[in-house]
Amino acid sequence: MITTLLVANRGEIACRIVRTCAALGIRTVAVHSDADENALHARVADATVRLPGAAPADTYLRGDLIVKAALAAGADAVHPGYGFLSENADFARAVLDAGLLWIGPPPEAIEAMASKTRAKKLLGIPPLTQVTETDLPVLVKAAAGGGGRGMRVVRRLEELDAALESAAAEAASAFGDGEVFVEPYLGGEAGGRHVEVQILADTHGTVWPLGTRDCSLQRRHQKVIEEAPAPGLPEELTRELYDVAVRAARSVDYVGAGTVEFLIADGRPHFLEMNTRLQVEHPVTEAVFDLDLVALQLRIAEGAALEGTPPLPSGHAVEARLYAEDPAHDWTPQTGILHHLTVPDGVRLDTGYEAGDPIGVHYDPMLAKLVAHAPTRAEAVRTLAGALERATLHGPVTNRDLLVRSLRHPEFTTARMDTGFYDRHLPDLTALGQGDPHAPLAAALADVHARSRSRSRFGGWRNVPSQPQTKRYAMAGEEHEVHYRHTRSGPEADGVRVVHADARLVVLEVAGVRRKFEVTRYGDQVFVNADALTALSRFPDPTAQHAPGSLLAPMPGTVVRIAEGVAVGATVRAGEPLLWLEAMKMEHKVAAPATGTLSALHVTSGQQVSVGSLLAVVQPAREPAREPATEPATEPATEPAIQPT
Known part of the structure; x- marks a missing residue:
């Protein structure tokens, strides 16, 4: 029986595992990086062990340190969660070799299925070894790991080598394995659906297929919205998915929770991979089948059998x-x-x-x-x-x-x-002007009340009329200017009746309809119901001015590499990659804003930058001067000349 379990992960999944362990009476040990010293998963566990450093490669990807932590804390089992080392056969083997219980499939099953290239080979799916124009578009994909990292869509043959290099670098950083492969790209504009089957297998030969999930809404190949069961699948197709999933599990003597993923295109399933771990989206399956998959993982690891048939979904x-x-x-x-x-x-x-x-x-x-x-x-x-x-x-x-x-x-x-879905609809879904139009007014009225209270213990609105007041806010990507005025009976705004206003609550009546606006401030940030606003100064900030062509860091992160040949004085083209930033386990390309000359480069590879840091400056190329007309003035053109734009 498991008495103490070390969670070899962080964040949401670590907290979720700790929650189930607490319900089962199992003590938990959390590991944490220096950046996570006070993180929630470290606070809710019964004990913690520090992993020195902050980068995943130095902490949560160090299997040797995690095994030592488990032994030092007196743990008798290790749960890897998802991501990081959850599909690393060497780590699973190291856990077992240390005499600890591994909450997952055998290392041999991980080796067979965690690598997408080996999994395809096992199921008889031939690899795409040489890419030609007729194969495009293709998808470069990391052989290990998941979560959309180490993936690139390639639509032009000349982009393939660069995609292979960047995908391999990202995969090595995220998973400690830089192997990548190429497969036909069936998603995106092709209209495929991402459907998967949850499986659960015990050590006694029983394999349960626990329904389907649809995970088609994705950004950067990472899932955003998932659901169970996958809607609208014909029964025959569902049975086929179940058969492949169970066959894949049995082919490697699988044990524990796993997921077999497919892309459904033209009504046919195409095998993608088998994830030999718990999935991020496992809660939808838990809800539909009324199960705790983490609890079942633990019981299976202890040797319990899956009795009878799978429960019916609801x-x-x-x-x-x-x-x-x-x-x-x-x-x-x-x-x-x-x-x-x-x-x-x-x-x-x-x-x-x-x-x-x-x-x-x-x-x-x-x-x-x-x-x-x-x-x-x-x-x-x-x-x-x-x-x-x-x-x-x-x-x-x-x-x-x-x-x-x-x-x-x-x-x-x-x-x-x-x-x-997002390739087609993202511009409309993120279009400007979608916030509540009355939120800025509510923010302004709450701010005035808060300021008046701070000026006087007795507070309240000023008791004499005042000139019209103006405040500016940024909301949903747009600037809003609010106009209001004070009167003897309180604040007024054109077309809006102010029913109530204090520092936290504003009630407005528009066309006979009263609405409540809860207002909370954190410095210049203002939250009004579900809308986020930023209070703007009436005067521009002189420190925010930058030379034309300046490239600013869009987020804090690390400069992971600078493009070959990029140096001060080099000629660059608009849209050409200059450098790559890594933040939150994703790489972000920083490209030249215009064709011209790189006049300044303020960073080097490996450098940490904060948001808004000046990275580089591109001096735009000047348009060539037009030659003066040489034709006689007495013979004007019969049509107006077309000037370059």
Whole structure:
């Protein structure tokens, strides 16, 4: 029997494993990097062990240090969670060699299936060894790991070598394994659906297929919204998916929880990979089958058998991943303090953060997962969208609004989505001007009341009329200017009746409808209901001025490499990659804003930069001067000359 378990992971999944262990009476040990010393997973575990450093390669990818930590803390079992070393056969073997119980499949099964190239070979799927023009587009993919890292779509043959190099570098950093391979790209514009089968296998030869999941809504090949069961699959296709999944598990004597992933294109399934671990999206399966998959993992590792047949599913579940990122600006990761995070009753919240926790640059930007379960798909989708909309979320920019709009998009509500959903709809889903138009006014009125209270213990609105007042806010990517005035009876705004206003609550009446606005301030950041605003100064900040062609860091991170041949004085073309930043386990390309000369390069490979740091300056090339007309003035052209634009 397991008495003490070390969780070889961090964040949300570590907290989720600790929660189940606590319910089962199992003590837990957390490992943490220096950056995670005060992280939630370290706070909720019974004991902690430090892994010196911050980068994953120095901490959560160091299997030797984790095994030593387990032995030092008196653990008798290790759970790897997902990501990091969860699909590393050498780590699993090291755990077993140390006399510890491994919560996962045998190392031999991991070796056979965790590498996508070996898994395809095992199932008789031939690799794509030589790419020609007729094969395009193709997908360069990391053989190990997952989560969208180490993946590149290649549509032009001349881009293949660079994609192979960058994907290998990212895979090596994320998983400690730089092997990549190439396969046909069936997603994106091709309209494929990402469907997977959850399996659970014991040591007595029983394999359960626990339903299907649809994970088609993805950004950068990483899932955003998942649901169970996958809607609209014909029974015959579902049986075929089950058969392949069970056959894959039996072929390697699989034990524990795993997932077999497919792309459904033209009504046919195409095997993608088998994840030999727990998936991020496992809660939707738990909700539909009323199971605790982590508890079952532990019992199977202790030798328990899966008795009888799998339980019958009930209802529908949908999960949304809440990320600290800006979807409107190339999914740029965001950092800062998470001031507040609460969700309405009726939905499940899995998170690795609490109010006041910092969101750093070293790890994945996922803040939380919200899961709704209901008798029907329509009810589950509506419940989840409403919960996200009403969630109190104060901190850095997130994808919350994108999730709400995605869940309410007609293509999703009618289950016609595919992996190209965001390729088609992202501009509309992130379009400007989608915030509440009255939020800036509510913020201004609350601010005036707060300032008046700070001037006087007795506070309140000034008792004499005043000149019209103006305040400026940035909201949803747009600038809003608010006009209001003070009167003897209180503040007034054109077309809006101010029913109540104090520092935390404003009630406005528009066309006979009263609405409440809850206002919270953190410095210049203002949160009004679900809208995030930034108070703007009336005067420009002279320190924010930069020369034309300046490239600023869009996020804090590390300069992982500079493009070959890029140096001061070099000629660059618009859109040409100059350098790459790594933040939150993803690489981000920084390209030349214009064709011209690189006049300054302020960073080197390996350098840490903060958001807004000046990285480089490109001096745009001047347009060539037009030659004076040589034709006689007495013979004007019969048509107006076309000038270059």
